[in-house]
Every structure is written in structure tokens, then in C-alpha cells.
Amino acid sequence: MTIRFGLTTRILAIGGSMLLACWIMLIAFYYWSSDLTRTAANPRPEQLAGIADLLDADGRERDIILRALQSATLEVRIVQSLPPLNAGADAGSRPAFAPYRDLLGDRLLAIRAAPRPDGALGQRLFPRVAEVIEFWIRLRGGETLLVEARTPFIVTLSGLPAGLGAGLLGTLFACAAFVLLHREIRPLTRLAAAVDRIDPAGDPIHLPAIRSSTPEIGALIRAFDRLQTRLQTMMRSRFAMIGGIQHDVRSFATRLRLRVEHLPDARERERAAQDIATMIELLDNALLTARAGVGVLDEELLDLALLVQTEVTDLKAAGSPVQLESAPAGAEAWVIGDRLALRRVLGNVIDNAVKFGERARVTLSSDGKQISIHVDDDGPGFLPEHRDILLEPFVRAEPSRARATGGAGLGLAVARGLVEAHGGGITLGANGTVGGRVTLTLPVFEPAPPGDDL
Numbered sequence: 001m002t003i004r005f006g007l008t009t010r011i012l013a014i015g016g017s018m019l020l021a022c023w024i025m026l027i028a029f030y031y032w033s034s035d036l037t038r039t040a041a042n043p044r045p046e047q048l049a050g051i052a053d054l055l056d057a058d059g060r061e062r063d064i065i066l067r068a069l070q071s072a073t074l075e076v077r078i079v080q081s082l083p084p085l086n087a088g089a090d091a092g093s094r095p096a097f098a099p100y101r102d103l104l105g106d107r108l109l110a111i112r113a114a115p116r117p118d119g120a121l122g123q124r125l126f127p128r129v130a131e132v133i134e135f136w137i138r139l140r141g142g143e144t145l146l147v148e149a150r151t152p153f154i155v156t157l158s159g160l161p162a163g164l165g166a167g168l169l170g171t172l173f174a175c176a177a178f179v180l181l182h183r184e185i186r187p188l189t190r191l192a193a194a195v196d197r198i199d200p201a202g203d204p205i206h207l208p209a210i211r212s213s214t215p216e217i218g219a220l221i222r223a224f225d226r227l228q229t230r231l232q233t234m235m236r237s238r239f240a241m242i243g244g245i246q247h248d249v250r251s252f253a254t255r256l257r258l259r260v261e262h263l264p265d266a267r268e269r270e271r272a273a274q275d276i277a278t279m280i281e282l283l284d285n286a287l288l289t290a291r292a293g294v295g296v297l298d299e300e301l302l303d304l305a306l307l308v309q310t311e312v313t314d315l316k317a318a319g320s321p322v323q324l325e326s327a328p329a330g331a332e333a334w335v336i337g338d339r340l341a342l343r344r345v346l347g348n349v350i351d352n353a354v355k356f357g358e359r360a361r362v363t364l365s366s367d368g369k370q371i372s373i374h375v376d377d378d379g380p381g382f383l384p385e386h387r388d389i390l391l392e393p394f395v396r397a398e399p400s401r402a403r404a405t406g407g408a409g410l411g412l413a414v415a416r417g418l419v420e421a422h423g424g425g426i427t428l429g430a431n432g433t434v435g436g437r438v439t440l441t442l443p444v445f446e447p448a449p450p451g452d453d454l
Contacts, residue, residue, distance in 0.1 A: 013177070021174035042133055042149045043074060045103040051076060051147065052107065056140045075148040082109055082136055082144055091133065100135070109136040109144065187217050195224055200231040246283045253280050285348075285414040288341055297338035297421060301445060304342070304371055305333035305364055311346045312362055321359035322350055333364070333371060334445040341418045346373070348411040349438050353377035357435050366444060370424070373440040376431040387428040391416045415440070 043051075051069065055062055055078070062078065069076040091097060092111040100108060112134045135147040190208045197205050207225050253276050260276065263269040312324045353360035357377020365372050382390065391412050415438075416426045424442040431437040 013180070016173075018174060018177055020169075021171060021177075024171070043135075043147065045100045048100065048135055048137060048147060049103055052104075052137050052139060052145055055145060073150050075150070077146050078139070078143045079146050080143065104137060107138050109138055111135055184214065184217075187221075191217075191221055191224065198224075198228050198231075200228075200235045204228060204232065242287055246287045249283055250280060285344065288344055289414050289417045297341055299336050299338055302335055302337055302339060302342065303333055304335045304337075304373075304442065307339065307342060308346060308362060308364060308373060311343055311350070315347075315350060320350070320354050322354060322362065323360070324362045326363050326365075333366065335371065335422070335442050336445050337422045337442065338418075341421070345415045345418050345440065348415045349375045349440065352411050353379075353436075353438070356380075368444065370441050370443050373442075374431075375438045375440075376435060377437075378435040381430055381434070381436040382428045390428060391426065412438070 054065060066076055066078070090110065091113040092101065092108075094111075097111050100111065114132045114134055133149045135145075135149070137145040137147070139145055187208060194205055194207050199205075205228065207221050207228075209221065257273060257276050260269055260272040263272065309324055312322050315322045350360045350362065353375050354377070357379025359378055361376045363374040363376070365374070412426070412428075419426050419440055419442070422442055424440065426441075427439045429437045429439065
């Protein structure tokens with residue numbers, strides 16, 4: 001059974017490792033700032049000269065003086081002879097000992113670096129730390145003064161500086177902490193990228209399933225997966241509900257229209273029939289927008305120029321003052337879209353132009369990447385402060401767009417929803433002379449290069 005630590009435990013482990021690394025760095029800074037180097041452990045040349053003079057001057061109290069000079073880093077004793085050179089390495093030629101040679105002169109017999117007796121491993125890894133410096137000085141009586149200077153660094157039995165193991169271990173922990181931190185953050189980054197792609201109206205997004213993640217991250221991934229399923233189920237249920245409502249209301253509207261035909265007053269009969277037609281159109285717009293919202297449009301390859309021409313011809317035949325001024329031909333007018341939805345968009349926009357601007361002029365243009373449909377009218381136009389809000393449902397800009405013209409204020413909102421579902425956009429502006437302009441943009445169909453499907 002694999003033991004998995006929680007996110008809290010892992011964060012505590014990472015934080016503890018980083019604190020340990022900081023502690024080791026502080027200790028290293030203390031050693032460095034305190035100048036506790038190998039050279040600092042050696043007595044100064046003046047001290048050596050003073051010790052030699054003191055022992056030469058008062059031979060009766062040499063034992064007391066020698067005991068007083070002993071310390072953890074300094075050992076002073078008198079020997080009878082200088083041992084052979086192979087007993088220690090000659091260090092007198094080192095530049096750091098030049099002041100000793102200059103001050104002591106011929107009295108300085110030798111300076112040797114001898115290994116510490118408490119470990120050979122430290123001598124191999126840190127030779128300057130694990131060595132003892134010996135100063136051999138001739139006294140006037142013929143004896144030899146030996147002064148041994150030991151490093152102030154505390155070493156272990158293996159001869160390594162104390163704290164080195166903790167420092168190495170802390171460094172390893174810090175490196176492991178950074179690796180673990182990156183490993184723990186990476187699933188969250190992948191999860192965020194996947195969640196950004198979730199579309200309640202589209203297909204389910206596969207969320208990353210990371211076995212090595214913490215239980216909390218795994219629970220978060222599963223929660224987002226359940227949320228995605230609930231959102232998509234809710235959207236499809238809403239679409240089904242709207243479709244059912246539309247079907248039932250259309251049935252009642254048809255029966256109501258048959259009853260309206262028997263009204264004796266022709267004016268009331270016409271007004272009632274118009275209200276019923278508006279209600280059915282409102283339901284059709286709502287259903288079509290709901291279909292676009294859940295991504296269930298019936299897409300096909302369409303010649304948009306031909307579609308616009310057909311719509312304009314039908315509207316002109318119905319008595320609407322609309323005119324098609326120009327349209328691109330060829331491959332630049334092909335788009336992928338829902339025929340019914342695009343005809344509804346054109347119908348709503350042109351109907352608004354005729355209703356509020358007396359007539360509509362339709363112009364098509366293409367730059368090879370997208371095709372634009374401009375619908376101009378001769379009405380009061382769109383005020384700059386109203387252009388964005390007019391694309392919202394049930395919004396009118398009074399008094400220019402008066403309620404006397406009828407409608408529910410959904411034409412442009414429905415058009416925007418359907419166009420955006422096709423990957424396009426809609427903007428309101430001015431046509432340059434008088435009146436307003438509604439511009440619809442749709443991406444032009446680009447066939448895949450040969451060989452891409454292999």
C-alpha cells in the first residue's frame with residue numbers, strides 16, 4: 001500500500017527543508033563574517049617572537065609560561081631537536097608565512113603542515129582545514145620551541161568540519177523541496193488550463209488524472225469534473241425544456257389563430273394575428289438562441305453571398321424596401337454555419353433597419369480571412385453610448401427606437417448570440433452619411449491543405 005502524504009504535510013516538509021537550508025546559510029555567513037579561516041588560527045609573527053623572547057628571558061618559570069600559553073587552538077612546548085622533513089609537509093614557502101620569515105629571520109627553523117590525527121577523510125577533502133601548522137623556532141639555549149596552531153573549526157571524528165553533514169543534508173532537502181514544490185504545482189497549472197477550456201455547451205473536456213498528486217488535488221479534479229457534467233446536463237435540460245415549451249405554445253397559438261379568424265372586426269382580427277405571429281417569432285428566436293448556446297447548430301458549408309441574395313429577394317418580394325448593393329464571389333464567400341440561424345440573423349438585422357430606418361442597404365465584403373455583411377439604414381442611427389447596450393436582450397434606446405414600432409427588443413441580441421456561436425461578431429456604428437450601420441463578421445471557410453488528413 002502506497003502512503004500518500006496530504007498537501008499540508010508536503011508543504012510543511014518543503015517549508016522545513018527551506019528553513020534548514022536558510023539556517024545552514026546563516027551559519028556559513030557567520031563563519032565567513034567572523035573571519036574564522038585557517039590563516040586566522042595561526043599566531044601573529046609578533047606573538048611568536050614575543051613567546052620566544054619570553055622563554056629565553058626567564059628560564060626558571062618556563063613551565064608556568066608554557067601552561068599559560070596552552071589553548072584549544074594553540075599548543076606550545078620545548079623539544080630538543082627538529083624531526084626529519086618527511087614527518088610533515090614544508091609550508092614555509094607559502095606566501096601567507098612570508099611575514100614570519102621576515103620577522104623571525106634565522107630563528108625560524110621551519111614551518112610545517114602536519115595532518116590532524118583525528119581523521120583522514122577530512123584531510124583528503126579539506127586539507128587546509130584538517131591540518132596543524134607547526135612553527136619551529138630556535139631558542140638561545142639551543143632548545144627548539146614548537147608552536148602548534150590548530151584550526152578553530154570544530155571537526156568530527158572523521159576529520160570533517162562539524163555541520164558539514166547537516167549542510168549537505170539541508171542542501172539536498174532544499175533541492176528536493178524545490179522539485180516537490182514544482183511537482184505539486186504542475187497539476188494545478190494543468191487543471192487551470194483544462195478548466196479554462198470547459199464549455200457548458202460543448203463536449204466534455206478531459207481533465208488531467210494525475211496519480212501521483214496529493215489527495216486534495218485529486219479531489220479538486222474530480223469536483224471540477226462533476227461540475228462540468230452538471231453544467232452540461234443543466235444546459236441540455238434547459239434546451240429540452242425550451243423546445244417542449246415552444247412546441248406546446250405553437251400548438252396553442254395555432255388553435256388561437258384559427259379562433260381569431262372568426263372575429264367579426266377586421267382591425268381586431270389583424271392585430272390579434274400580428275400578436276400571435278410576434279409571440280411565435282419570439283419563441284423561435286429563443287429556441288434558436290438556446291440551440292446555439294448548447295452547440296447543437298446544424299452546420300454545413302454555405303455560400304454566404306447566395307444566402308444573403310436569397311434572403312434579400314424574399315424580403316423584397318414581401319414588400320420590404322431592401323437592396324443588395326455588392327457581394328463577393330468565389331471562395332471568399334464560403335462559410336460553415338447553420339442555414340436557418342444565419343437567415344434568422346439577416347432577417348432580424350434587416351427588419352430592424354427597415355423598421356427604424358425606412359430602408360435597408362446590404363453590402364458584403366471579404367478580406368480572405370473573414371466576410372463582413374454591412375446593413376445600412378436611413379434612420380436616426382446609433383448613439384455611441386447606446387451601441388453596446390442595444391445588443392443586450394429587451395433593451396431599447398428611447399426615443400429614437402420607439403415602442404410604437406413593436407417588437408420585444410430581442411432582434412439584435414438574438415443576432416449577436418447566433419453570430420458569436422458561429423465564431424463571428426456584430427458591431428453597431430454609423431454608415432458615414434446618415435443613419436446607422438450594423439456589421440456582421442463571419443470567418444471564411446479555409447479547406448485543409450492536401451495531406452493533413454493522412
